[in-house]
Amino acid sequence: MAKKQLTPDEFSSLVARLNKLSHKVSSLELNDLVARLNKLSRNLWWTWDQEAQEVFQELSPRGWQNLYHNAVAILHEVSEYELRVRLQERDFAGHVQQVLRDFDDYMGEKNTWAAKHAPQFAKNPVAYFSAEFGFHETLPIAAGGLGILAGDHAKSASDLGLGFVGVSLFYREGYFQQAFDANNWQTEYYTLLNPKNLPVEPVLNDKGEPLVCEVDIGMSRVFFQAWRVNVGRVPVYLLDANRPENEQHARDLTLRVYGGDSTTRIMQEVLLGMGGVRLLRALGVQPSVFHMNEGHAAFLTFELIREQVAQGRTLQDAIAVTRKHCLFTTHTPVEAGHDRFSPDLMDYALHRFRTQLPEVFPALMALGRVKPDDPHEPFCMTVLALKMSRAANAVSELHGRVSRHMWHCLYPDQPVEKVPIGHVTNGIHLLGWMKGTVRRFWRRKLTGPAESPAAPAGSTTRFWQARPDYDWATEMQLPDFWEKLQDEKFVTDEELWALRYRLRRELLEFTRRRLLLQQQRVTHGDFIAFDHLLNPDALTIGFARRFATYKRAPLIFQQIEKIVQLTRDQARPVQFIFAGKAHPRDDDGKRYIQHIIHLSKYSDLKGHLVFIENYDVHVARQMLSGCDVWLNNPRRPLEASGTSGMKAGCHGGLNLSILDGWWREGYNGENGFAIGEDSHPDSVEEQDRLDSANLFKALTEEVIPCFFERDDQGVPRRWIRKIRQAMVTLVPQFTTHRMVREYVEKYYLTK
Numbered sequence: 001m002a003k004k005q006l007t008p009d010e011f012s013s014l015v016a017r018l019n020k021l022s023h024k025v026s027s028l029e030l031n032d033l034v035a036r037l038n039k040l041s042r043n044l045w046w047t048w049d050q051e052a053q054e055v056f057q058e059l060s061p062r063g064w065q066n067l068y069h070n071a072v073a074i075l076h077e078v079s080e081y082e083l084r085v086r087l088q089e090r091d092f093a094g095h096v097q098q099v100l101r102d103f104d105d106y107m108g109e110k111n112t113w114a115a116k117h118a119p120q121f122a123k124n125p126v127a128y129f130s131a132e133f134g135f136h137e138t139l140p141i142a143a144g145g146l147g148i149l150a151g152d153h154a155k156s157a158s159d160l161g162l163g164f165v166g167v168s169l170f171y172r173e174g175y176f177q178q179a180f181d182a183n184n185w186q187t188e189y190y191t192l193l194n195p196k197n198l199p200v201e202p203v204l205n206d207k208g209e210p211l212v213c214e215v216d217i218g219m220s221r222v223f224f225q226a227w228r229v230n231v232g233r234v235p236v237y238l239l240d241a242n243r244p245e246n247e248q249h250a251r252d253l254t255l256r257v258y259g260g261d262s263t264t265r266i267m268q269e270v271l272l273g274m275g276g277v278r279l280l281r282a283l284g285v286q287p288s289v290f291h292m293n294e295g296h297a298a299f300l301t302f303e304l305i306r307e308q309v310a311q312g313r314t315l316q317d318a319i320a321v322t323r324k325h326c327l328f329t330t331h332t333p334v335e336a337g338h339d340r341f342s343p344d345l346m347d348y349a350l351h352r353f354r355t356q357l358p359e360v361f362p363a364l365m366a367l368g369r370v371k372p373d374d375p376h377e378p379f380c381m382t383v384l385a386l387k388m389s390r391a392a393n394a395v396s397e398l399h400g401r402v403s404r405h406m407w408h409c410l411y412p413d414q415p416v417e418k419v420p421i422g423h424v425t426n427g428i429h430l431l432g433w434m435k436g437t438v439r440r441f442w443r444r445k446l447t448g449p450a451e452s453p454a455a456p457a458g459s460t461t462r463f464w465q466a467r468p469d470y471d472w473a474t475e476m477q478l479p480d481f482w483e484k485l486q487d488e489k490f491v492t493d494e495e496l497w498a499l500r501y502r503l504r505r506e507l508l509e510f511t512r513r514r515l516l517l518q519q520q521r522v523t524h525g526d527f528i529a530f531d532h533l534l535n536p537d538a539l540t541i542g543f544a545r546r547f548a549t550y551k552r553a554p555l556i557f558q559q560i561e562k563i564v565q566l567t568r569d570q571a572r573p574v575q576f577i578f579a580g581k582a583h584p585r586d587d588d589g590k591r592y593i594q595h596i597i598h599l600s601k602y603s604d605l606k607g608h609l610v611f612i613e614n615y616d617v618h619v620a621r622q623m624l625s626g627c628d629v630w631l632n633n634p635r636r637p638l639e640a641s642g643t644s645g646m647k648a649g650c651h652g653g654l655n656l657s658i659l660d661g662w663w664r665e666g667y668n669g670e671n672g673f674a675i676g677e678d679s680h681p682d683s684v685e686e687q688d689r690l691d692s693a694n695l696f697k698a699l700t701e702e703v704i705p706c707f708f709e710r711d712d713q714g715v716p717r718r719w720i721r722k723i724r725q726a727m728v729t730l731v732p733q734f735t736t737h738r739m740v741r742e743y744v745e746k747y748y749l750t751k
């Protein structure tokens with residue numbers, strides 16, 4: 001991919017020659033287009049704008065695939081000279097100009113939801129701290145759903161025009177890449193991320209040099225710089241400790257997402273929380289609200305207290321003032337999901353901080369304990385966050401209830417229902433998750449009055465073409481937009497079924513290609529005819545997520561003989577696609593993956609079950625759009641919300657899920673399938689047995705019959721009715737637009 005570097009002289013002479021040739025686009029215009037395109041590539045807006053992505057794809061179709069949809073890397077691959085030549089082509093230049101206009105319109109929009117409902121945050125933004133952010137496959141700094149949610153939160157904050165700034169870490173090796181050894185045991189490898197090739201920009205001081213801040217961690221003063229991710233209109237700052245001033249161990253604090261042991265972890269959290277506040281101050285940002293996305297960020301409260309004490313306040317006042325500005329979202333009822341650090345580790349990680357505030361330090365340590373007077377109790381980040389926030393929330397209704405029980409110990413004088421933890425159910429950023437083909441489909445079908453089904457395609461000017469001001473991205477957020485699916489006039493069953501076939505086909509072809517690549521790394525593996533792998537007519541069931549054991553990935557294979565029979569049914573074939581990463585230190589999760597890969601290679605399920613390696617945002621999008629059914633069978637009530645199933649809805653996928661997290665709220669009996677009841681037994685063994693039986697029951701009695709019930713035209717009317725129901729009831733509801741508005745109204749605005 002090396003490209004010849006031109007000397008400045010060669011370059012100018014080429015440009016001069018080019019400009020002489022050019023009749024259409026003037027040199028000045030060209031300069032402007034090139035500069036604006038470069039700027040656009042460093043704003044993630046393009047990741048949720050189909051036309052913008054197509055500009056980069058057109059520039060280098062193969063590069064788009066091989067560079068994994070990275071606009072910045074594409075512009076490095078294509079020389080400036082080539083770009084200028086390409087821009088001489090009228091159609092392409094027109095396309096680019098249109099995209100740049102759309103981008104400018106977006107960036108300059110004044111009439112946003114927040115301008116009307118929450119204008120005060122423009123000056124004093126919401127500062128949202130999260131240990132991970134998942135935006136797009138080019139920036140792999142998320143481990144799972146928590147990060148994806150943070151990324152979607154930022155995108156919707158941008159769309160809504162909210163004053164918002166995100167804070168996280170720049171992990172220069174990101175989250176791990178998944179590989180497998182000869183025994184199908186997961187191994188991890190890491191690739192170095194090069195900021196020059198990523199949609200990030202260095203944060204500079206007035207001299208144009210990297211802005212360097214410092215924070216005390218352990219025995220050292222740690223220096224850090226930052227990278228700015230432009231997420232539409234909002235910035236997210238990624239702190240980077242890889243500075244020459246630091247010793248190697250400090251530089252490596254920002255090496256990997258949740259990398260290393262608990263010492264690395266606590267130090268990462270000190271950097272995120274305290275360093276994050278320092279950076280915002282250095283940038284002159286004065287947030288009105290500090291929103292802690294999970295307890296990882298809770299050390300920010302120590303830094304705020306330190307600031308207050310330094311201004312002469314008493315500790316009590318400092319705590320009270322800090323609490324007024326802080327909010328906390330808890331994301332899991334799983335015990336291990338709550339960071340706890342031993343008193344010794346706390347002493348060590350906060351050594352310098354402690355020596356600066358010796359009088360108040362013991363009181364600060366008590367803020368992380370359920371029993372403040374017990375110096376031996378480990379310090380819990382969730383406890384700190386709860387005690388230091390003016391309000392806290394869980395991420396679904398059931399999770400709210402579970403969390404109030406879980407943390408009742410902190411509020412012993414209150415009845416459990418009065419424990420101050422509310423809930424805001426999670427969502428997804430709709431445009432970011434919707435596949436390009438699907439966006440076009442909805443835009444054509446659902447904007448404006450219904451098309452007459454008899455009219456030949458393209459015969460009339462469509463509503464949105466006649467109304468250039470029509471903002472379909474906003475319309476699409478509204479229930480009315482999706483309500484149209486009730487009406488056959490807008491989309492016929494046949495069209496919906498054709499869309500499902502198209503998406504399943506795209507997934508199959510994607511899967512075949514990925515499996516071929518996976519197979520090439522195995523020398524002794526048996527060969528599968530990849531072009532025939534999987535069946536385009538089969539009911540395709542997907543399961544992909546982190547392989548945390550509570551998610552019970554292999555649950556469906558407990559009844560292996562019966563499942564094999566289902567896949568063998570010639571008339572009603574069923575097939576499975578799995579993907580997911582286990583945490584590097586989670587051997588139980590790795591055993592689950594190994595088991596599933598073994599089944600896919602050596603059991604009678606071979607050919608009907610595949611495992612796609614290296615689950616990430618791109619794999620998720622392919623799977624969630626192409627699968628007919630999205631399977632989710634966590635051990636209730638441990639899936640606090642879950643979000644992947646929400647991504648299926650707009651593509652016409654249906655959920656088959658335990659009534660846990662969001663699905664308890666989403667499911668209405670007609671818009672998908674439930675496994676079991678809205679309750680669960682106390683014993684884990686009993687629960688697993690029951691859920692496995694109920695899963696099989698739902699599959700054989702509801703899902704499979706419904707999918708294969710075809711009328712004379714070969715259309716599964718009842719299935720499509722469910723798809724329509726799912727779209728009307730779920731798509732506009734489980735979005736981060738709804739979620740962020742709820743955060744604003746329930747938490748950001750209320751003191």
Ligand SMILES: *Cc1c(COP(=O)(O)O)cnc(C)c1O
Nearest residue numbers: 144145545616617620642643644
């Ligand atoms: C949506 C998403 C998740 C979260 O999935 P859950 O079902 O909530 O566990 C995790 N990873 C990726 C890549 C995702 O896109």
